[in-house]
Amino acid sequence: MLHTQITKTKSFSQVVQSSSTLAAGRQCQGRLWSSLKDICDLLHIPYVSVSDDDELLFQHVQFKAGQRVHTIGQVFDSLYIVHSGFLKTVLIDEYGNEQVLSFPMKSDILGVDGINSRLYSSEAVALSDCDLILLPFKKLTALSRTHVELENTMYDVLSRELVREQAMVGMLGALSAEARVARFLVTLSDRFAVMGYSSKFFNLRMTRHEIGSYLGLTLETVSRTLSAFNEIGMIAVNQRTIEIKDLEALKNLRRLPPSRNRSKQSKENKLTPEYPVQ
């Protein structure tokens, strides 16, 4: 069972914790370097081969479950791409409340919120043992001078991140609790499929509390909603084990009852006039 696996690695992480803290360096077991091509493949972005890309290697860093990749306010110097493992990113408010922003997994990028202010504005925590590719930002910008296509890749990645956040805002703003949980499951299912895992049968890597925070709900509501889905046979749920039994039903459980909230094609809603681009 996956669940057992996870917990085992977790306890292992606790054992090696002190030594890894002492190490004060990259834990260097596992895969060490990725080429730019590897990274583009990972990000599902076309890679235009360039001349001498032997030096275009990026080091990996390993994090044990529970470790923080970066904290709020920490000086920004690097982006990370998730090569394997599961994480959460959180905001922390003045009372110490955690607000979960995302659950990064394979091919997701971490740290972009630090570019602007040169300080990370969120915290990233490993939910399982993780292997991340380290992208020192200075190296990245220096490189983009010689490798023009890298710049566009960066724009792509940042823009994609933004579109995702927008979708999240849309969801939080307009969906019922049931619809949010359903979408959460569908999204997870899709992600697992892309990563080559089963899209029908998987383990949640996060607690009900973390899911609730992410979806703007309480942990009880999440639990109840999962139970309700289980009751009507859309899923089978047992603790963190999820089996998707009726994906279509989950997908169709989307918007709130289409109320009067709809946009009217007011006469002001005119089309943009055409204008040439210089």
Next chain:
Amino acid sequence: MLHTQITKTKSFSQVVQSSSTLAAGRQCQGRLWSSLKDICDLLHIPYVSVSDDDELLFQHVQFKAGQRVHTIGQVFDSLYIVHSGFLKTVLIDEYGNEQVLSFPMKSDILGVDGINSRLYSSEAVALSDCDLILLPFKKLTALSRTHVELENTMYDVLSRELVREQAMVGMLGALSAEARVARFLVTLSDRFAVMGYSSKFFNLRMTRHEIGSYLGLTLETVSRTLSAFNEIGMIAVNQRTIEIKDLEALKNLRRLPPSRNRSKQSKENKLTPEYPVQ
């Protein structure tokens, strides 16, 4: 009264509508061009002067209240910076419901969500007459080859946008209706202050419905909450005219009652081990 003014320009926009649609070109009244320095100033980003930046001019485009700057699915070719005026950006779901994502105003950037897929993923609508600076994306990327500092500016802008979205998610996920409306007013007040307008007395440019959509509330809840703030003397509200009477009170009306939702410093929450950067 500002309100009257707005409506007047609105009706004017309708008069010139047909001609501007016919024009099939930039409406060329008003300011026409901005230099890179102008733009950096507008974005509050330091500008490193470079040699021959005579050609670094960006054309302006005018939009009348009600016009769309871009629609969902439209081919992306340009970013826009708001030079003057007020807009909304929206997502539209399968039932035609609008979800307001932002209310861009002076110095805000539009269109970043189109970079990734080469299609705009949101719709931008002018809420008042607007003057936007057109930033053709190809021109921008071409330029960044000769002007290295431009690249970093772009990263900054995109990252800033992302941090903003994150804050929005945090707000929607964790704040009560009252707190959301209060924060909305405080944010507006700040923005007006930066733009050199009064931070205590201003006009809303959007309907209650649009505010509600933006904050994940119904228009009735927005209306009631504003009335309640009015009742206790924190603000004075009359239709779209807002007077902030107790900014501090609005600012302190933040989080939900600090419930048990707080993060526990679990033993798993360990600090990141130090590791050197190559």
Next chain:
DNA sequence: CGAGAGGTTGAATAAAGTCAACAAACGTGG
């Protein structure tokens, strides 16, 4: 085997949404 974290469930409460009526402002056209 026992402690503690995570998960489930129920009952009561609170918050926000819905429906509906009405009022105020605007813009249009006489």
Next chain:
DNA sequence: CCACGTTTGTTGACTTTATTCAACCTCTCG
């Protein structure tokens, strides 16, 4: 300039949804 229809905003009564509080269960780890 005034009257009328439309859009926007306000308010009340009621309903629904999700939260809160609490008890209990169930894993896993030590």
